[in-house]
Amino acid sequence: MNMMIKLASKYGKASKCKSRLILLAIILSTCLITTIATFAISMNQMNYNNIINSYGKAEARIINVDDKQIDILKHHVELEQVGINSSLADVEDTYNYNLSLEYVDDQAADLLSYDVIEGRLPEKANEIAVFGSVLEKYEVPVAIGSKLNLKYHTGDENLYYEDSKKFTVTGILRENSMLLESKVGIGLVSQEFMSKMDSRLVHKNVAIKLEDSKDVHNRIFRIANELNIDGADIYFNSMLLDGRQKSSTKIIPFVILGILVIIATIIVIYNIYYISVVEKIQQIGMLSSIGTSPKQLKKMIVYEGILSSVKGIPLGILLGYLISKVLVPMIPFSDSVEMVFSPYIIILSAAVSLFTIVIALMKPSKIAARISPIEALRYSGVATTGKKTIKRTKNSRLGAVGKMAYLNLWRNKKRTIMTILSLTMSGMLFITFTSIFNSMRVDNLTKDYVAGDFDIVNTSYEVDNSDDINSIIDELTDMEEVESIEKSRHTVVTMEYDEEKMEQHKLKYVYDDGRINCDIYGYEVATLDKLKDNILEGALDIEKMNNDRYVIYYGDKGEDSYEIGDKVKFNVQRDEDSTYTEEFTILAKTDTLPIGNDRQNGGPTFIAYEKIVSKYLNEDNYKKIAVDVNKNMYDEAKEKIESIQEKYEDIDITEYETLYNEHHSQKSSIELIGMVLVVVIAFIGLLNLINTMVTSILTRKKELGMLQAIGLSDKQLNLMLQVEGMYYALISGLLSTVIGSRIAKSCFDIFSREATYARWQSPVKEILIMIAVLVIVQYVVTYFITKLLNKESIIDRIIRV
Numbered sequence: 001m002n003m004m005i006k007l008a009s010k011y012g013k014a015s016k017c018k019s020r021l022i023l024l025a026i027i028l029s030t031c032l033i034t035t036i037a038t039f040a041i042s043m044n045q046m047n048y049n050n051i052i053n054s055y056g057k058a059e060a061r062i063i064n065v066d067d068k069q070i071d072i073l074k075h076h077v078e079l080e081q082v083g084i085n086s087s088l089a090d091v092e093d094t095y096n097y098n099l100s101l102e103y104v105d106d107q108a109a110d111l112l113s114y115d116v117i118e119g120r121l122p123e124k125a126n127e128i129a130v131f132g133s134v135l136e137k138y139e140v141p142v143a144i145g146s147k148l149n150l151k152y153h154t155g156d157e158n159l160y161y162e163d164s165k166k167f168t169v170t171g172i173l174r175e176n177s178m179l180l181e182s183k184v185g186i187g188l189v190s191q192e193f194m195s196k197m198d199s200r201l202v203h204k205n206v207a208i209k210l211e212d213s214k215d216v217h218n219r220i221f222r223i224a225n226e227l228n229i230d231g232a233d234i235y236f237n238s239m240l241l242d243g244r245q246k247s248s249t250k251i252i253p254f255v256i257l258g259i260l261v262i263i264a265t266i267i268v269i270y271n272i273y274y275i276s277v278v279e280k281i282q283q284i285g286m287l288s289s290i291g292t293s294p295k296q297l298k299k300m301i302v303y304e305g306i307l308s309s310v311k312g313i314p315l316g317i318l319l320g321y322l323i324s325k326v327l328v329p330m331i332p333f334s335d336s337v338e339m340v341f342s343p344y345i346i347i348l349s350a351a352v353s354l355f356t357i358v359i360a361l362m363k364p365s366k367i368a369a370r371i372s373p374i375e376a377l378r379y380s381g382v383a384t385t386g387k388k389t390i391k392r393t394k395n396s397r398l399g400a401v402g403k404m405a406y407l408n409l410w411r412n413k414k415r416t417i418m419t420i421l422s423l424t425m426s427g428m429l430f431i432t433f434t435s436i437f438n439s440m441r442v443d444n445l446t447k448d449y450v451a452g453d454f455d456i457v458n459t460s461y462e463v464d465n466s467d468d469i470n471s472i473i474d475e476l477t478d479m480e481e482v483e484s485i486e487k488s489r490h491t492v493v494t495m496e497y498d499e500e501k502m503e504q505h506k507l508k509y510v511y512d513d514g515r516i517n518c519d520i521y522g523y524e525v526a527t528l529d530k531l532k533d534n535i536l537e538g539a540l541d542i543e544k545m546n547n548d549r550y551v552i553y554y555g556d557k558g559e560d561s562y563e564i565g566d567k568v569k570f571n572v573q574r575d576e577d578s579t580y581t582e583e584f585t586i587l588a589k590t591d592t593l594p595i596g597n598d599r600q601n602g603g604p605t606f607i608a609y610e611k612i613v614s615k616y617l618n619e620d621n622y623k624k625i626a627v628d629v630n631k632n633m634y635d636e637a638k639e640k641i642e643s644i645q646e647k648y649e650d651i652d653i654t655e656y657e658t659l660y661n662e663h664h665s666q667k668s669s670i671e672l673i674g675m676v677l678v679v680v681i682a683f684i685g686l687l688n689l690i691n692t693m694v695t696s697i698l699t700r701k702k703e704l705g706m707l708q709a710i711g712l713s714d715k716q717l718n719l720m721l722q723v724e725g726m727y728y729a730l731i732s733g734l735l736s737t738v739i740g741s742r743i744a745k746s747c748f749d750i751f752s753r754e755a756t757y758a759r760w761q762s763p764v765k766e767i768l769i770m771i772a773v774l775v776i777v778q779y780v781v782t783y784f785i786t787k788l789l790n791k792e793s794i795i796d797r798i799i800r801v
Helices: 002-014 016-055 067-074 106-111 132-137 177-181 191-195 216-226 238-250 252-279 281-289 294-330 343-370 373-378 399-409 413-439 442-447 466-478 499-509 525-534 542-547 610-616 631-647 656-698 701-709 714-754 764-790 794-799
Strands: 060-062 079-091 098-104 116-119 127-131 147-155 160-173 184-189 205-210 234-236 454-458 482-496 515-523 535-538 550-554 567-573 579-590 605-609 624-629 651-655
Touching: 002 294, 016 177, 016 238, 016 252, 016 294, 016 343, 016 656, 060 216, 067 079, 067 205, 079 106, 079 191, 098 106, 098 147, 098 191, 106 205, 127 132, 132 160, 132 184, 160 184, 177 184, 205 216, 216 234, 252 343, 252 413, 252 656, 281 294, 294 343, 294 656, 399 714, 413 656, 413 714, 413 764, 442 656, 454 466, 454 631, 466 482, 466 624, 466 631, 482 525, 482 610, 515 610, 525 535, 525 542, 525 605, 542 550, 542 605, 542 610, 579 605, 605 610, 624 631, 631 651, 651 656, 656 714, 656 764, 701 714, 701 794, 714 764
Parallel strands: 098 184, 127 160, 515 605, 550 579
Antiparallel strands: 060 205, 060 234, 079 098, 079 147, 079 205, 116 160, 127 184, 147 160, 454 624, 454 651, 482 515, 482 567, 482 624, 535 579, 550 605, 567 579
């Protein structure tokens, strides 16, 4: 074995050009695998952390449990963590802000992600831990020791309790973005505070987490059933459970990209070694003639690749780490992505790269093992079938030189096909990535969030501020800089289903009763007109929508089982104590909201005429106003509109231009990251072309010298080799164009299902760039190799053995 390793090392050193190409291919492929794995794990971890930070890591909460049930749950063998919490009171709303007082033990604080970033949890009855945003809302310094006066209440008409207290802040909690957007706050109080309340007003709940994440729903239902706990008292953390299921699907694109890198690398390394073995057939035959066994020859080739991998894999992992360190923080998400680089990534990258190299070497090593001394001496480099065929070819402008170039191209079909396949894969990836990037229409994406030049959003949830909104509308109408305004309403109602629909929505929305929240958007005629080109089924009949109870269902094709003409019943809140039911008819289906809104409750969504929403669904207030202004008076309009926010509370203003620039910056970051990966993959493919061209020319020195000796001029030689390279470039370019365009369109169709802002754009420019790069690379390589070749005399080339 030691002899074979030494021989493999010397064999590699003797072919420095080949060794460098292999080393470079291994470094680049390992780098890509490391980078892809780091991206996948980092993004997956970010998504999972966001879910935990917003919704906690408890898999379920069980409400209204007694002390005996809590004790059994705490000692249950299937449960890893059990935390006790209790919602004790609601603070009187004086700032259009919902603040609840809640007790949690240490386990519940961890499970519900109430993380104390400064200070500690409360211990005394007058101590509290809150979000910094709560203190800001109550105009109290965000600091430990601050005093917070709160008036709170709990209970109902049968047993009601209210009190007020001056709390001392002992802890600042990490902000919860979901609660912050919903204008909801949590104040954590002590067990001593809870013990002083009437026990009839204290309802204990538990947050639980299983030892493992298998079959969560059934196991928790079984545990609850053992303790006689009603299933209606169990609330699953659907966001966490769905996030776990989706985390595996989210890494599928990275897995596909990794497989493509592996295939491209296998082709490159295989082709380099295949050409090398063919080039060295006579030397391998000599080794065989002096007693080297086929098994030893096979090991020699494999060891040579492994020796290259010993150098290339660590360098590739290091390069991948450095690239990831630069690119991962550039991933454009609302929350910054922190790079996760674990030992598992190193092990995975090294194992995958080594596997790729071994697979790539299997065929060349078998070829080397089958070479006999007699075959080696007779080898000429041209495969023959034993049959002589005469092909009549049409005259071409390139004449005999063009025919010779074509014949040389196919004298080793396997080498040619592998090189073309490698280049084609690189071209396909380039076309696919650039097509997806070009389809990402920043203007359409921004319009999903901002309908006008400025959007004025009513952020009030509980307080009726319709007088303020109407005053804002009057002010906008009087501004000469304003060209148009579009108003929209939004309300949340509950919905009743027949049994078939309910079973479907139970699975989709994880609700256990017969109702579910859904969103109704009310638009004016001008806004509804924008739906004309986005109706999937049915017809947009604005006259019907204006006069009666008709709605358009908003969702993807195939989502839910609604049909045109179906009746849907909405339960509407009349006041605090009563509701009424209104029946609407589904008029059409669409996949577009003409004016988007962040107030979505996760259930079905419908669109109606705004006056119908006001008349039948008890929503008299406007939730969003889209404002278009005269572009020549933009600055003046911006100043006046921004002044509105200073005069009125509960108003947010979003500017289209600002958001557009943010989205454009995010797109540029995505393009940079994607193109870095594509360029590296493309470079691996170009290595194959360079290796093929170089070895094809250098191994035919004697043959080319003989051709020049019988009259082939330097100009004709250069033309022949350029045409030969041109065949590689054009054939690969043609295949990449045909196959890549189809793959790109298929990928776009999948991408556009989620990214409704995307619009297909044929990759004509990208195809031309790809072909130009292939032509230029082959021309440059051929030019320099030909110059190197011409430095030797014809006699030296002919007599070279």
